[in-house]
Amino acid sequence: xxxxxxxxxxxxxxxxxxxxxxxxxxxxxxxxxxxxxxxxxxxxxxxxxxxxxxxxxxxxxxxxxxxxxxxxxxxxxxxxxxxxxxxxxxxxxxxxxxxxxxxxxxxxxxxxxxxxxxxxxxxxxxxxxxxxxxxxxxxxxxxxxxxxxxxxxxxxxxxxxxxxxxxxxxxxxxxxxxxxxxxxxxxxxxxxxxxxxxxxxxxxxxxxxxxxxxxxxxxxxxxxxxxxxxxxxxxxxxxxxxxxxxxxxxxxxxxxxxxxxxxxxxxxxxxxxxxxxxxxxxxxxxxxxxxxxxxxxxxxxxxxxxxxxxxxxxxxxxxxxxxxxxxxxxxxxxxxxxxxxxxxxxxxxxxxxxxxxxxxxxxxxxxxxxxxxxxxxxxxxxxxxxxxxxxxxxxxxxxxxxxxxxxxxxxxxxxxxxxxxxxxxxxxxxxxxxxxxxxxxxxxxxxxxxxxxxxxxxxxxxxxxxxxxxxxxxxxxxxxxxxxxxxxxxxxxxxxxxxxxxxxxxxxxxxxxxxxxxxxxxxxxxxxxxxxxxxxxx
Numbered sequence: 001x002x003x004x005x006x007x008x009x010x011x012x013x014x015x016x017x018x019x020x021x022x023x024x025x026x027x028x029x030x031x032x033x034x035x036x037x038x039x040x041x042x043x044x045x046x047x048x049x050x051x052x053x054x055x056x057x058x059x060x061x062x063x064x065x066x067x068x069x070x071x072x073x074x075x076x077x078x079x080x081x082x083x084x085x086x087x088x089x090x091x092x093x094x095x096x097x098x099x100x101x102x103x104x105x106x107x108x109x110x111x112x113x114x115x116x117x118x119x120x121x122x123x124x125x126x127x128x129x130x131x132x133x134x135x136x137x138x139x140x141x142x143x144x145x146x147x148x149x150x151x152x153x154x155x156x157x158x159x160x161x162x163x164x165x166x167x168x169x170x171x172x173x174x175x176x177x178x179x180x181x182x183x184x185x186x187x188x189x190x191x192x193x194x195x196x197x198x199x200x201x202x203x204x205x206x207x208x209x210x211x212x213x214x215x216x217x218x219x220x221x222x223x224x225x226x227x228x229x230x231x232x233x234x235x236x237x238x239x240x241x242x243x244x245x246x247x248x249x250x251x252x253x254x255x256x257x258x259x260x261x262x263x264x265x266x267x268x269x270x271x272x273x274x275x276x277x278x279x280x281x282x283x284x285x286x287x288x289x290x291x292x293x294x295x296x297x298x299x300x301x302x303x304x305x306x307x308x309x310x311x312x313x314x315x316x317x318x319x320x321x322x323x324x325x326x327x328x329x330x331x332x333x334x335x336x337x338x339x340x341x342x343x344x345x346x347x348x349x350x351x352x353x354x355x356x357x358x359x360x361x362x363x364x365x366x367x368x369x370x371x372x373x374x375x376x377x378x379x380x381x382x383x384x385x386x387x388x389x390x391x392x393x394x395x396x397x398x399x400x401x402x403x404x405x406x407x408x409x410x411x412x413x414x415x416x417x418x419x420x421x422x423x424x425x426x427x428x429x430x431x432x433x434x435x436x437x438x439x440x441x442x443x444x445x446x447x448x449x450x451x452x453x454x455x456x457x458x459x460x461x462x463x464x465x466x467x468x469x470x471x472x473x474x475x476x477x478x479x480x481x482x483x484x485x486x487x488x489x490x491x492x493x494x495x496x497x498x499x500x501x502x503x504x505x506x507x508x509x510x511x512x513x514x515x516x517x518x519x520x521x522x523x524x525x526x527x528x529x530x531x532x533x534x535x536x537x538x
Contacts, residue, residue, distance in 0.1 A: 005049065005084065006095040006119060008126045009067055010352030011145035012137060013053035014079050015130070017046045018096070019122060036125035039132055046122060048133050052081035060145075061152045070100035070152075072108050080109060095119035162480060166293050166316040172286045173307040179279045184208065186272045190215055194265050195256040197221065200248040209276045210235060214245070216269040219262050220247040292390060296380040301355050301373070302404070308351050309377065320378075320385035320477075327381075328352065330373035352377065357402055365409045372405050389433045397425040 004019040035041040042218040052075065054060040059075070066073040085092065093112045094101040097120065102113040126133070131142040193214045195202055201218075203212045213235050218224055224246060232242035257265075286307055290298040294316055297306040312330055313319035319327070329336055332351030340344045349358060349370040361369040383394050394452035404415035 003085070003091065003460045004050040004095060005094045006113070006126065007080070007371055008097075008123060008130070009064070010142070011054075011064075011149040012134075012142060013050065013051060013054075013060075014063075014076060015126075015134065016050045016079070016083050017122075017126065018049045018325055019046055020044070025408065036121055036128065039129050042129055043133070046126070046133070050079070052079040057148060057152060060149050061156060064153055065156065067098065067101050070098075070104050072101070072104045075106065077089075080105070084109070084111070095122065095150060095492045097123045144511045166310055168288050169293055169307050170315075171313045172282060172289065173304070173311045176279065176282055176286065177473060178302075179275060179282070183271065183272060183275050186268070186275070187212060190265070190269050193268070195254075197253055197254045197262075197265075198249065199254050200252050204241060204244055204248060204510055205236065209273070212269045212272045212276070216266050216273060220244075221252055221254065221256070250322070276482050291392070294381065294384040295390050295392035296384050296395030296398070297377065299392040301352065305351060305354050308354070309381075312351060315457060316381060316385050322378065324371070324375040324378045327377050328370055349374075357406060361406060361409065363484045365426065369402070369406060369409065373402055376402055382440070389429075389436055391429055391432045393429045394422075394425045395434060397421050 006017045006019060008015045008017060019392070035045060054075075056065065063073045063075055066076070084094070091112070091115055094102075094105065094109075096105065096306045097115070102115050105111070106113045112180075131137045131139045147457075163442055190200055190212050191208075198218065198221045201211065201214060205214050216230070217228075217231055217235065226246070229239075229242055229246060231244055233239050236245070238243055283304075287298075287303045290303040290306055294306055294310065297309070309327065309330060310316050313322060320329070329347050330352075332347040333350075335347040338344075348367040352358065352370060352373055355373060357369055357373055358366055380395050380398055382481075392531045398421075401415065401418070401421055404413070407413050408415050466535045
């Protein structure tokens, strides 16, 4: 006889169910699929044998992590050892939903494991009606447990360093490209708009950013005078050019313009200038993020080109997984497929063409240096992706290798071997890592010292607590008690020697009389009859 137990893992705990009439159920799989939807029919098929609730959310997370990795947790092992009837008379079969944890359980308990077919349908029914099969568990509590465990599991799986997130680089380089297009378009609009009024300015100031600043400063060219020369020189950074602008404004062929048009041109010019300023700030931000996320790639090929490679690959991890041949033509996919379709020459480079190394190489060596550079980019991206301590030592060494290869193509000087260069890089990187570790330990010691000092201060405050009549008194209560005790002392001082001068002669006379009475010898008090009786008894 086959006895089938089904193990079900829930956010609330482990549950073990016994399946009734296993052989008949296995024969009628379509009917089982229909019965799963009805709690009444499904309840006649399975019955709860044991339930092990998790003690805390942390325990539930540890068990779920173990199950996802195919490891038998100590709680699960204890639960199955306690509740599985491991007898030799009946053939025991354990049904589980995951084949990975099933293999681990088979090694642990030497039982027959079943994972598909009717077990999958029963697990589907258990997932649907679990809160009804376990007493004391409501649907709301089960859903809350599932939601909380899901969030905890996701947070535990998504482990990343906040300072090394490549999503910020992808968004920054995309925004930088968009800003370049927008600033170029808006600058051309300012040129055309302001050119009606002052057409000679375009030839004197060809730079877009500088032209927008000049249009914002000059406004109406007829109002330009000798007093404006320092302001013009500050923008164009050239005294003869500022003088040329002043002379051109006096003999300009431009049309007159109304004040309202000038206001709109100046406002639009100010907006373009602010966008250009923000672009410089964004470029600086991108440079700082690249030094944190991919310092070696940035040192090798530059921040902008490295950011474009990461953005095109989707992430730094994806870029690290690419071979060098893919990195070489990354960004030239259209040209590659067009060449494959027409059976022409494939492209030699993609995004890495923007690197300075490709431009410095001779025409016959561009393909060779691009292949070599792509190889070094792949090494740098893998080091950045999988290293614990971000350092640019490897990037600097790889850049030196590319420089040596360039000089080899031009002059024939034999470059150093990659093994020797990497040995030097490893040694320098280990020194840098040791220095960083020493600084971190020093910072941690300072933090612990501050915490200990703060704890000592709090402990000193707690030591002021005194026990009075079995009750601890805090400093505040103690201060209040001292204050209340000081009030009667002051009252006694007020009624004592401090008020003798204020006493009247009548009071002094009465006081002297009472003192005289006290100074007389006291009369003997006769013994009572009770005391005589006591003496006789003695």
